[in-house]
Amino acid sequence: MPNALHVAVQMDPMNTVNINADSTFALMLEAERRGHRLWHYEVRHMALRGQRLTARAHPVSVRREEGNFYSFGPEELLDLGTMDVILMRQDPPFDMAYITATHMLEHIHPKTLVVNDPAAVRNAPEKLLVTQFPDLMPPTLITWDRAAITEFRAEFRDIIIKPLFGNGGIGVFRLREDDENFGSILDSHFSRTTEPLMIQRYEPAVRAGDKRIILVDGEAAGAVNRVPAKGDARSNMHVGGRPERTVITLREREICEAIGPYLREQGLLFTGIDVIGDYLTEINVTSPTGLQEIARFDGIHIEQRIWDRIEAKK
Secondary structure, eight states: OOOOOEEEEEOSOGGGOOTTTOHHHHHHHHHHHTTOEEEEEOGGGEEEETTEEEEEEEEEEEOSOTTOOEEEOOOEEEEGGGOSEEEEOOOOOOSHHHHHHHHHHTTTTTTSEEESOHHHHHHOOHHHHGGGOGGGSOSEEEESOHHHHHHHHHHHSSEEEEETTOOTTTTOEEEOTTOTTHHHHHHHHHHHOSOOEEEEEOOGGGGGOEEEEEEETTEEEEEEEEEOOTTOSOOOGGGTOEEEOOOOOHHHHHHHHHHHHHHHHTTOOEEEEEEETTEEEEEEOSSOOOHHHHHHHHOOOHHHHHHHHHHHHO
16 A cells, blocks of 8 residues: 555535546545545635645545535645645636636646646647547537538538537537528527537437547546437436446547557546547546446446556656
8 A cells, every 4th residue: 555645636516526426526435445635625716826836625535425425624725736646627617717727737747746737638628639639530620610610511411519618518419401500509609608619520329329438547447338318419417318338349449549648648647538439529638527337337446547547656
């Protein structure tokens, strides 16, 4: 057993955690099982003064007990640079607040190991990172330009439109060639934000599921299939997608082997990729999910492998 690590978890409020689904909770349980000390803080409680990065944080202990799953110690001003590990696990949206937090964490990484590397996270939001691997993707367009979107739709006829920096399936639309909501959807998006859209060819294979594969330090560790609810093109479990047991196919292993070295080089230790049919559609680097579903179906506790790698780096 290695020496106990001091671990600060940058995440959303503890009282919002679903202990039966949350991957951060699984990581915290495993850390505590190994004897590591945990603190919890939110991004809004961070402060950078000179080179000193602090956060108002609580020592925290966790347990799998519904309604009583965590205990906070007294709030303290935590010097994040004195921690061994920071788990950067707050959910998107990937906005300027998120980006600012990565800049702040760069002041302490790698002396304090930030998982995932904050510069790599900033430079690789999930829907953009996938464009580094065009041979593995379905036809994809990222743009603000309505004419380009119209041309892409005319070429492929059946498309998916999604906000580039969204999450959880929010704002994702399937548009067939005769759908009269096309213009309204573009109007609605661009009236609210200056961010571009991602447009992809619709892959009918999604009806059989959108597979989430977890990679640890660039190596495939487990997978769960997510089947869209009837009448919905989205497979995200937040919006009704049904998780089911699966296996990693030969094609999916080829995808993992193609992207794995890049993820490892970038310090992206815990990632989750989305695969529909034969195509890689996203690489999730911010706060990947799926650990608990994989554990339930396959008995594989990937959080153990993640902590093995973190401890090896310390």
